[in-house]
Amino acid sequence: MLLNVIEKNGFGGIWNELDRIHDELSNSFFSGGISRDFNNPPVSLYTNKEELILSALVPGYSPESIEISILENTVEIKAERRPEEIKEGMEVHRQEITNRGFKRVIELPYRVDSNKASASFKNGILSISLPKSEADKPRKINIVQEN
Amino acid sequence: MITEKQAVNETSNSAIEKKENPVRNRVFTPPVNVYETNEETILVVDMPGVDEKSVSITYEKDILTIEGYTSAKTPDGYQLSYSEFKQGDYVRKFTINKSIDLDKTKAVMKNGRLTLTLTKVKPNYKKIEVLSE
Numbered sequence: 001m002l003l004n005v006i007e008k009n010g011f012g013g014i015w016n017e018l019d020r021i022h023d024e025l026s027n028s029f030f031s032g033g034i035s036r037d038f039n040n041p042p043v044s045l046y047t048n049k050e051e052l053i054l055s056a057l058v059p060g061y062s063p064e065s066i067e068i069s070i071l072e073n074t075v076e077i078k079a080e081r082r083p084e085e086i087k088e089g090m091e092v093h094r095q096e097i098t099n100r101g102f103k104r105v106i107e108l109p110y111r112v113d114s115n116k117a118s119a120s121f122k123n124g125i126l127s128i129s130l131p132k133s134e135a136d137k138p139r140k141i142n143i144v145q146e147n
Numbered sequence: 148m149i150t151e152k153q154a155v156n157e158t159s160n161s162a163i164e165k166k167e168n169p170v171r172n173r174v175f176t177p178p179v180n181v182y183e184t185n186e187e188t189i190l191v192v193d194m195p196g197v198d199e200k201s202v203s204i205t206y207e208k209d210i211l212t213i214e215g216y217t218s219a220k221t222p223d224g225y226q227l228s229y230s231e232f233k234q235g236d237y238v239r240k241f242t243i244n245k246s247i248d249l250d251k252t253k254a255v256m257k258n259g260r261l262t263l264t265l266t267k268v269k270p271n272y273k274k275i276e277v278l279s280e
Contacts, residue, residue, distance in 0.1 A: 091181065097191060
C-alpha cells in the first residue's frame with residue numbers, strides 16, 4: 001500500500017514559495033551554497049560596542065556534534081555528516097534536507113578575545129558570543145596641553 | 148508517490164494565517180524529507196528556532212498542516228548588522244490520500260527538527276470466493 005503525501009499550498013502559498021525561492025537564491029549568492037542543504041548554514045550577525053553575536057541555523061545537529069574554532073578575526077563552525085535517517089526498506093519520496101554536515105568560515109571586522117567567547121545552542125540555532133579583543137577596542141587618547 | 152499541489156485563493160483554517168497579531172510574521176516553507184516504509188510514512192521538517200511547545204500539527208479532511216512559531220529575535224541591546232536568514236514562522240501542508248491511524252501518530256521535536264511518523268491503517272483484505280450455483 002502506498003500512502004500518498006501531496007503538498008498543499010493554502011492561501012498565499014505561491015507568495016511564500018516565491019519568498020522561499022528568493023531567499024534561497026540570495027543565500028546561495030552570499031554564502032556560495034544552497035542554504036537549504038545547510039552545507040553552508042546561513043548566519044546573522046548582531047553587534048554592540050563590546051561584542052558580536054554570530055547566529056547560525058543548524059537544525060537537526062546536536063550541540064556536541066558542532067565544533068567552533070576562533071583564530072584572530074575568523075570563526076570556523078563545522079559539523080560532521082549526521083547519521084543517516086534512511087533505513088533499509090525505506091522509500092524516499094522527497095529529500096530537501098541533506099545530512100552532509102557543514103563547514104563555514106566567517107571573517108569578522110575585528111579580532112576576538114577567544115578566552116571570553118562563549119556559545120549556546122537552542123532549537124537548532126547556534127549563537128556564539130564574540131567579545132572584541134582589548135587591542136581592537138577603540139581607545140580614548142588624552143591630549144596633553146603644552147605650555 | 149508525491150505530487151506538489153498548488154491551490155491559490157483557497158480559504159484556510161491555518162492558525163498562522165488567521166492570527167490576530169497586527170504584526171504578522173513572515174511565513175516560510177520549511178524544507179522536508181518524506182520517507183515511506185510498508186507500515187508508516189515519516190516526515191522530517193527543519194524549523195530552526197521552534198521548540199516542541201510552539202509547533203502545531205493538525206489533520207483535518209485529509210489535509211495535514213504543520214506550523215511552527217519562532218520567538219527568535221534580535222537580542223536586546225544589539226543591532227542586526229548582517230543577515231542571511233529572516234525571522235518568521237513556518238507552515239507546510241500536505242494532502243494525504245490514504246488512511247492513517249491517528250492514535251499511532253508520533254511527533255518528536257529535537258534541535259529544531261520535527262520528525263513526524265504517520266502509521267498507515269492496515270487494509271482489510273479478504274478474498275471473496277465466487278460460488279457456482
